[in-house]
Amino acid sequence: MNIPNRITISRILLIPIFIILMSVPFNWGEVSMGERELPWSHLAAAILFIIASTTDWVDGYYARKHNLVTNLGKFLDPLADKLLVSAALILLVEQGLAPAWIVILIISREFAVTGLRLVAAGEGIVLAASNMGKWKTTLQIVAIAVLLLHNWPFAYAGFPFGTIILYAAMIITVISGYDYFAKNWHVMRDSK
Structure with a gap:
Protein backbone atom coordinates (compact mmCIF):
# COMPACT_ATOMS: atom_id res chain seq x y z
CA MET A 1 0.00 0.00 0.00
CA ASN A 2 1.42 3.37 -1.01
CA ILE A 3 1.84 6.45 1.20
CA PRO A 4 -1.21 8.43 -0.08
CA ASN A 5 -3.49 5.46 0.64
CA ARG A 6 -1.99 5.10 4.12
CA ILE A 7 -2.67 8.78 4.75
CA THR A 8 -6.28 8.29 3.59
CA ILE A 9 -6.71 5.28 5.88
CA SER A 10 -5.29 7.31 8.77
CA ARG A 11 -8.02 9.89 8.09
CA ILE A 12 -10.64 7.14 8.36
CA LEU A 13 -9.06 5.89 11.60
CA LEU A 14 -9.21 9.40 13.11
CA ILE A 15 -13.01 9.50 12.72
CA PRO A 16 -13.85 7.28 15.75
CA ILE A 17 -11.48 9.34 17.93
CA PHE A 18 -13.17 12.52 16.69
CA ILE A 19 -16.61 11.04 17.47
CA ILE A 20 -15.54 10.04 20.99
CA LEU A 21 -14.15 13.52 21.69
CA MET A 22 -17.41 15.12 20.59
CA SER A 23 -19.77 12.60 22.18
CA VAL A 24 -18.31 11.53 25.52
CA PRO A 25 -18.82 14.12 28.27
CA SER A 41 -12.84 17.99 24.32
CA HIS A 42 -14.62 19.95 21.57
CA LEU A 43 -11.47 22.02 21.02
CA ALA A 44 -9.47 18.78 20.70
CA ALA A 45 -12.11 17.37 18.33
CA ALA A 46 -12.00 20.53 16.19
CA ILE A 47 -8.21 20.36 15.95
CA LEU A 48 -8.43 16.67 15.04
CA PHE A 49 -11.07 17.46 12.39
CA ILE A 50 -8.86 20.18 10.89
CA ILE A 51 -5.86 17.81 10.82
CA ALA A 52 -7.94 15.03 9.25
CA SER A 53 -9.34 17.46 6.67
CA THR A 54 -5.84 18.63 5.81
CA THR A 55 -4.74 15.05 5.10
CA ASP A 56 -7.25 15.07 2.22
CA TRP A 57 -5.17 17.71 0.46
CA VAL A 58 -1.87 16.06 1.46
CA ASP A 59 -2.70 12.58 0.13
CA GLY A 60 -4.09 13.95 -3.14
CA TYR A 61 -1.10 16.24 -3.71
CA TYR A 62 1.40 13.48 -2.90
CA ALA A 63 -0.39 10.94 -5.10
CA ARG A 64 -0.47 13.30 -8.10
CA LYS A 65 3.09 14.57 -7.61
CA HIS A 66 4.61 11.09 -7.38
CA ASN A 67 2.23 9.41 -9.84
CA GLY A 73 -7.15 5.66 -3.56
CA LYS A 74 -9.91 6.77 -5.93
CA PHE A 75 -12.32 4.71 -3.85
CA LEU A 76 -11.00 5.46 -0.34
CA ASP A 77 -10.38 9.21 -0.65
CA PRO A 78 -13.97 10.32 -1.35
CA LEU A 79 -15.24 7.70 1.11
CA ALA A 80 -13.01 9.09 3.85
CA ASP A 81 -14.19 12.64 3.07
CA LYS A 82 -17.86 11.69 3.19
CA LEU A 83 -17.45 9.70 6.43
CA LEU A 84 -15.59 12.55 8.14
CA VAL A 85 -17.93 15.31 6.97
CA SER A 86 -21.08 13.26 7.69
CA ALA A 87 -19.90 12.34 11.17
CA ALA A 88 -19.05 15.97 11.94
CA LEU A 89 -22.36 17.31 10.61
CA ILE A 90 -24.41 14.76 12.53
CA LEU A 91 -22.52 15.57 15.74
CA LEU A 92 -23.09 19.30 15.14
CA VAL A 93 -26.84 18.62 14.96
CA GLU A 94 -26.65 16.59 18.17
CA GLN A 95 -24.82 19.46 19.89
CA GLY A 96 -27.41 21.97 18.66
CA LEU A 97 -24.82 23.77 16.54
CA ALA A 98 -26.30 23.06 13.08
CA PRO A 99 -29.86 22.79 11.72
CA GLY A 115 -24.67 6.36 -6.17
CA LEU A 116 -24.16 7.99 -9.57
CA ARG A 117 -20.41 7.36 -9.33
CA LEU A 118 -21.05 3.69 -8.50
CA VAL A 119 -23.33 3.29 -11.52
CA LYS A 136 -18.42 22.64 -1.82
CA THR A 137 -15.93 20.54 0.13
CA THR A 138 -13.90 23.59 1.15
CA LEU A 139 -16.98 25.47 2.38
CA GLN A 140 -18.23 22.42 4.27
CA ILE A 141 -14.88 21.97 6.02
CA VAL A 142 -14.59 25.66 6.95
CA ALA A 143 -18.18 25.73 8.25
CA ILE A 144 -17.72 22.55 10.27
CA ALA A 145 -14.41 23.71 11.75
CA VAL A 146 -15.86 27.06 12.84
CA LEU A 147 -19.01 25.45 14.25
CA LEU A 148 -16.95 22.82 16.11
CA LEU A 149 -15.13 25.75 17.71
CA HIS A 150 -18.54 27.20 18.70
CA ASN A 151 -18.07 30.02 16.17
CA TRP A 152 -14.69 31.11 17.49
CA PRO A 153 -13.27 33.75 16.99
CA PHE A 154 -16.47 35.33 15.65
CA ALA A 155 -18.39 34.57 18.86
CA TYR A 156 -16.71 37.55 20.54
CA ALA A 157 -18.49 39.89 18.13
CA GLY A 158 -21.71 37.86 18.10
CA PHE A 159 -21.31 37.30 14.35
CA PRO A 160 -22.72 33.91 13.19
CA PHE A 161 -19.92 33.24 10.68
CA GLY A 162 -20.10 29.44 11.00
CA THR A 163 -23.83 29.39 10.34
CA ILE A 164 -23.49 31.72 7.34
CA ILE A 165 -20.75 29.53 5.83
CA LEU A 166 -22.86 26.42 6.51
CA TYR A 167 -25.76 27.98 4.55
CA ALA A 168 -23.34 28.86 1.73
CA ALA A 169 -21.98 25.29 1.80
CA MET A 170 -25.53 23.93 1.61
CA ILE A 171 -26.37 26.13 -1.38
CA ILE A 172 -23.19 25.17 -3.26
CA THR A 173 -23.74 21.51 -2.28
CA VAL A 174 -27.23 21.48 -3.81
CA ILE A 175 -26.16 23.40 -6.93
CA SER A 176 -23.09 21.22 -7.48
CA GLY A 177 -25.21 18.08 -7.00
CA TYR A 178 -27.69 19.29 -9.61
CA ASP A 179 -24.82 20.22 -11.94
CA TYR A 180 -23.17 16.83 -11.43
CA PHE A 181 -26.37 14.96 -12.32
CA ALA A 182 -27.17 17.26 -15.26
CA LYS A 183 -23.73 16.73 -16.80
CA ASN A 184 -23.68 12.98 -16.13
CA TRP A 185 -27.32 11.95 -16.54
CA HIS A 186 -26.33 9.95 -19.61
CA VAL A 187 -24.67 7.46 -17.26
CA MET A 188 -28.00 6.70 -15.59
CA ARG A 189 -29.93 6.81 -18.86
CA ASP A 190 -27.53 4.51 -20.71
CA SER A 191 -26.74 2.07 -17.88
CA LYS A 192 -27.49 -1.57 -18.57
Missing part, protein backbone atom coordinates in the same frame (compact mmCIF):
# COMPACT_ATOMS: atom_id res chain seq x y z
CA PHE A 26 -15.19 14.45 29.34
CA ASN A 27 -14.81 16.73 32.33
CA TRP A 28 -11.71 18.57 31.16
CA GLY A 29 -13.13 22.02 31.78
CA GLU A 30 -13.99 24.71 29.27
CA VAL A 31 -12.41 27.50 27.28
CA SER A 32 -14.19 30.86 27.23
CA MET A 33 -15.24 31.74 23.66
CA GLY A 34 -17.08 35.03 23.88
CA GLU A 35 -20.59 34.41 25.21
CA ARG A 36 -20.23 30.64 24.92
CA GLU A 37 -18.04 28.13 26.64
CA LEU A 38 -16.17 25.58 24.55
CA PRO A 39 -15.41 22.25 26.23
CA TRP A 40 -11.76 21.27 25.92
CA LEU A 68 0.78 7.17 -7.11
CA VAL A 69 -2.90 7.51 -8.01
CA THR A 70 -4.53 4.07 -7.59
CA ASN A 71 -8.02 2.65 -7.89
CA LEU A 72 -7.96 1.99 -4.15
CA ALA A 100 -30.84 19.19 10.93
CA TRP A 101 -32.51 20.08 7.62
CA ILE A 102 -29.27 21.51 6.20
CA VAL A 103 -27.35 18.44 7.29
CA ILE A 104 -29.97 16.17 5.69
CA LEU A 105 -29.69 18.06 2.38
CA ILE A 106 -25.89 17.89 2.40
CA ILE A 107 -25.69 14.20 3.30
CA SER A 108 -28.46 13.30 0.83
CA ARG A 109 -26.54 14.99 -1.98
CA GLU A 110 -23.42 13.05 -1.02
CA PHE A 111 -25.31 9.73 -1.13
CA ALA A 112 -26.89 10.61 -4.48
CA VAL A 113 -23.57 11.57 -6.12
CA THR A 114 -21.89 8.48 -4.68
CA ALA A 120 -20.69 4.98 -13.69
CA ALA A 121 -17.93 2.77 -12.27
CA GLY A 122 -20.02 -0.29 -13.13
CA GLU A 123 -20.05 0.97 -16.73
CA GLY A 124 -16.28 1.57 -16.67
CA ILE A 125 -16.68 5.36 -16.51
CA VAL A 126 -14.77 7.50 -14.01
CA LEU A 127 -16.58 10.70 -13.04
CA ALA A 128 -14.13 13.33 -11.89
CA ALA A 129 -14.92 15.90 -9.23
CA SER A 130 -15.76 19.34 -10.57
CA ASN A 131 -14.35 22.66 -9.41
CA MET A 132 -17.74 23.41 -7.86
CA GLY A 133 -17.47 20.14 -5.94
CA LYS A 134 -14.09 21.24 -4.61
CA TRP A 135 -15.59 24.56 -3.48
Whole structure:
Protein backbone atom coordinates (compact mmCIF):
# COMPACT_ATOMS: atom_id res chain seq x y z
CA MET A 1 0.00 0.00 0.00
CA ASN A 2 1.42 3.37 -1.01
CA ILE A 3 1.84 6.45 1.20
CA PRO A 4 -1.21 8.43 -0.08
CA ASN A 5 -3.49 5.46 0.64
CA ARG A 6 -1.99 5.10 4.12
CA ILE A 7 -2.67 8.78 4.75
CA THR A 8 -6.28 8.29 3.59
CA ILE A 9 -6.71 5.28 5.88
CA SER A 10 -5.29 7.31 8.77
CA ARG A 11 -8.02 9.89 8.09
CA ILE A 12 -10.64 7.14 8.36
CA LEU A 13 -9.06 5.89 11.60
CA LEU A 14 -9.21 9.40 13.11
CA ILE A 15 -13.01 9.50 12.72
CA PRO A 16 -13.85 7.28 15.75
CA ILE A 17 -11.48 9.34 17.93
CA PHE A 18 -13.17 12.52 16.69
CA ILE A 19 -16.61 11.04 17.47
CA ILE A 20 -15.54 10.04 20.99
CA LEU A 21 -14.15 13.52 21.69
CA MET A 22 -17.41 15.12 20.59
CA SER A 23 -19.77 12.60 22.18
CA VAL A 24 -18.31 11.53 25.52
CA PRO A 25 -18.82 14.12 28.27
CA PHE A 26 -15.19 14.45 29.34
CA ASN A 27 -14.81 16.73 32.33
CA TRP A 28 -11.71 18.57 31.16
CA GLY A 29 -13.13 22.02 31.78
CA GLU A 30 -13.99 24.71 29.27
CA VAL A 31 -12.41 27.50 27.28
CA SER A 32 -14.19 30.86 27.23
CA MET A 33 -15.24 31.74 23.66
CA GLY A 34 -17.08 35.03 23.88
CA GLU A 35 -20.59 34.41 25.21
CA ARG A 36 -20.23 30.64 24.92
CA GLU A 37 -18.04 28.13 26.64
CA LEU A 38 -16.17 25.58 24.55
CA PRO A 39 -15.41 22.25 26.23
CA TRP A 40 -11.76 21.27 25.92
CA SER A 41 -12.84 17.99 24.32
CA HIS A 42 -14.62 19.95 21.57
CA LEU A 43 -11.47 22.02 21.02
CA ALA A 44 -9.47 18.78 20.70
CA ALA A 45 -12.11 17.37 18.33
CA ALA A 46 -12.00 20.53 16.19
CA ILE A 47 -8.21 20.36 15.95
CA LEU A 48 -8.43 16.67 15.04
CA PHE A 49 -11.07 17.46 12.39
CA ILE A 50 -8.86 20.18 10.89
CA ILE A 51 -5.86 17.81 10.82
CA ALA A 52 -7.94 15.03 9.25
CA SER A 53 -9.34 17.46 6.67
CA THR A 54 -5.84 18.63 5.81
CA THR A 55 -4.74 15.05 5.10
CA ASP A 56 -7.25 15.07 2.22
CA TRP A 57 -5.17 17.71 0.46
CA VAL A 58 -1.87 16.06 1.46
CA ASP A 59 -2.70 12.58 0.13
CA GLY A 60 -4.09 13.95 -3.14
CA TYR A 61 -1.10 16.24 -3.71
CA TYR A 62 1.40 13.48 -2.90
CA ALA A 63 -0.39 10.94 -5.10
CA ARG A 64 -0.47 13.30 -8.10
CA LYS A 65 3.09 14.57 -7.61
CA HIS A 66 4.61 11.09 -7.38
CA ASN A 67 2.23 9.41 -9.84
CA LEU A 68 0.78 7.17 -7.11
CA VAL A 69 -2.90 7.51 -8.01
CA THR A 70 -4.53 4.07 -7.59
CA ASN A 71 -8.02 2.65 -7.89
CA LEU A 72 -7.96 1.99 -4.15
CA GLY A 73 -7.15 5.66 -3.56
CA LYS A 74 -9.91 6.77 -5.93
CA PHE A 75 -12.32 4.71 -3.85
CA LEU A 76 -11.00 5.46 -0.34
CA ASP A 77 -10.38 9.21 -0.65
CA PRO A 78 -13.97 10.32 -1.35
CA LEU A 79 -15.24 7.70 1.11
CA ALA A 80 -13.01 9.09 3.85
CA ASP A 81 -14.19 12.64 3.07
CA LYS A 82 -17.86 11.69 3.19
CA LEU A 83 -17.45 9.70 6.43
CA LEU A 84 -15.59 12.55 8.14
CA VAL A 85 -17.93 15.31 6.97
CA SER A 86 -21.08 13.26 7.69
CA ALA A 87 -19.90 12.34 11.17
CA ALA A 88 -19.05 15.97 11.94
CA LEU A 89 -22.36 17.31 10.61
CA ILE A 90 -24.41 14.76 12.53
CA LEU A 91 -22.52 15.57 15.74
CA LEU A 92 -23.09 19.30 15.14
CA VAL A 93 -26.84 18.62 14.96
CA GLU A 94 -26.65 16.59 18.17
CA GLN A 95 -24.82 19.46 19.89
CA GLY A 96 -27.41 21.97 18.66
CA LEU A 97 -24.82 23.77 16.54
CA ALA A 98 -26.30 23.06 13.08
CA PRO A 99 -29.86 22.79 11.72
CA ALA A 100 -30.84 19.19 10.93
CA TRP A 101 -32.51 20.08 7.62
CA ILE A 102 -29.27 21.51 6.20
CA VAL A 103 -27.35 18.44 7.29
CA ILE A 104 -29.97 16.17 5.69
CA LEU A 105 -29.69 18.06 2.38
CA ILE A 106 -25.89 17.89 2.40
CA ILE A 107 -25.69 14.20 3.30
CA SER A 108 -28.46 13.30 0.83
CA ARG A 109 -26.54 14.99 -1.98
CA GLU A 110 -23.42 13.05 -1.02
CA PHE A 111 -25.31 9.73 -1.13
CA ALA A 112 -26.89 10.61 -4.48
CA VAL A 113 -23.57 11.57 -6.12
CA THR A 114 -21.89 8.48 -4.68
CA GLY A 115 -24.67 6.36 -6.17
CA LEU A 116 -24.16 7.99 -9.57
CA ARG A 117 -20.41 7.36 -9.33
CA LEU A 118 -21.05 3.69 -8.50
CA VAL A 119 -23.33 3.29 -11.52
CA ALA A 120 -20.69 4.98 -13.69
CA ALA A 121 -17.93 2.77 -12.27
CA GLY A 122 -20.02 -0.29 -13.13
CA GLU A 123 -20.05 0.97 -16.73
CA GLY A 124 -16.28 1.57 -16.67
CA ILE A 125 -16.68 5.36 -16.51
CA VAL A 126 -14.77 7.50 -14.01
CA LEU A 127 -16.58 10.70 -13.04
CA ALA A 128 -14.13 13.33 -11.89
CA ALA A 129 -14.92 15.90 -9.23
CA SER A 130 -15.76 19.34 -10.57
CA ASN A 131 -14.35 22.66 -9.41
CA MET A 132 -17.74 23.41 -7.86
CA GLY A 133 -17.47 20.14 -5.94
CA LYS A 134 -14.09 21.24 -4.61
CA TRP A 135 -15.59 24.56 -3.48
CA LYS A 136 -18.42 22.64 -1.82
CA THR A 137 -15.93 20.54 0.13
CA THR A 138 -13.90 23.59 1.15
CA LEU A 139 -16.98 25.47 2.38
CA GLN A 140 -18.23 22.42 4.27
CA ILE A 141 -14.88 21.97 6.02
CA VAL A 142 -14.59 25.66 6.95
CA ALA A 143 -18.18 25.73 8.25
CA ILE A 144 -17.72 22.55 10.27
CA ALA A 145 -14.41 23.71 11.75
CA VAL A 146 -15.86 27.06 12.84
CA LEU A 147 -19.01 25.45 14.25
CA LEU A 148 -16.95 22.82 16.11
CA LEU A 149 -15.13 25.75 17.71
CA HIS A 150 -18.54 27.20 18.70
CA ASN A 151 -18.07 30.02 16.17
CA TRP A 152 -14.69 31.11 17.49
CA PRO A 153 -13.27 33.75 16.99
CA PHE A 154 -16.47 35.33 15.65
CA ALA A 155 -18.39 34.57 18.86
CA TYR A 156 -16.71 37.55 20.54
CA ALA A 157 -18.49 39.89 18.13
CA GLY A 158 -21.71 37.86 18.10
CA PHE A 159 -21.31 37.30 14.35
CA PRO A 160 -22.72 33.91 13.19
CA PHE A 161 -19.92 33.24 10.68
CA GLY A 162 -20.10 29.44 11.00
CA THR A 163 -23.83 29.39 10.34
CA ILE A 164 -23.49 31.72 7.34
CA ILE A 165 -20.75 29.53 5.83
CA LEU A 166 -22.86 26.42 6.51
CA TYR A 167 -25.76 27.98 4.55
CA ALA A 168 -23.34 28.86 1.73
CA ALA A 169 -21.98 25.29 1.80
CA MET A 170 -25.53 23.93 1.61
CA ILE A 171 -26.37 26.13 -1.38
CA ILE A 172 -23.19 25.17 -3.26
CA THR A 173 -23.74 21.51 -2.28
CA VAL A 174 -27.23 21.48 -3.81
CA ILE A 175 -26.16 23.40 -6.93
CA SER A 176 -23.09 21.22 -7.48
CA GLY A 177 -25.21 18.08 -7.00
CA TYR A 178 -27.69 19.29 -9.61
CA ASP A 179 -24.82 20.22 -11.94
CA TYR A 180 -23.17 16.83 -11.43
CA PHE A 181 -26.37 14.96 -12.32
CA ALA A 182 -27.17 17.26 -15.26
CA LYS A 183 -23.73 16.73 -16.80
CA ASN A 184 -23.68 12.98 -16.13
CA TRP A 185 -27.32 11.95 -16.54
CA HIS A 186 -26.33 9.95 -19.61
CA VAL A 187 -24.67 7.46 -17.26
CA MET A 188 -28.00 6.70 -15.59
CA ARG A 189 -29.93 6.81 -18.86
CA ASP A 190 -27.53 4.51 -20.71
CA SER A 191 -26.74 2.07 -17.88
CA LYS A 192 -27.49 -1.57 -18.57
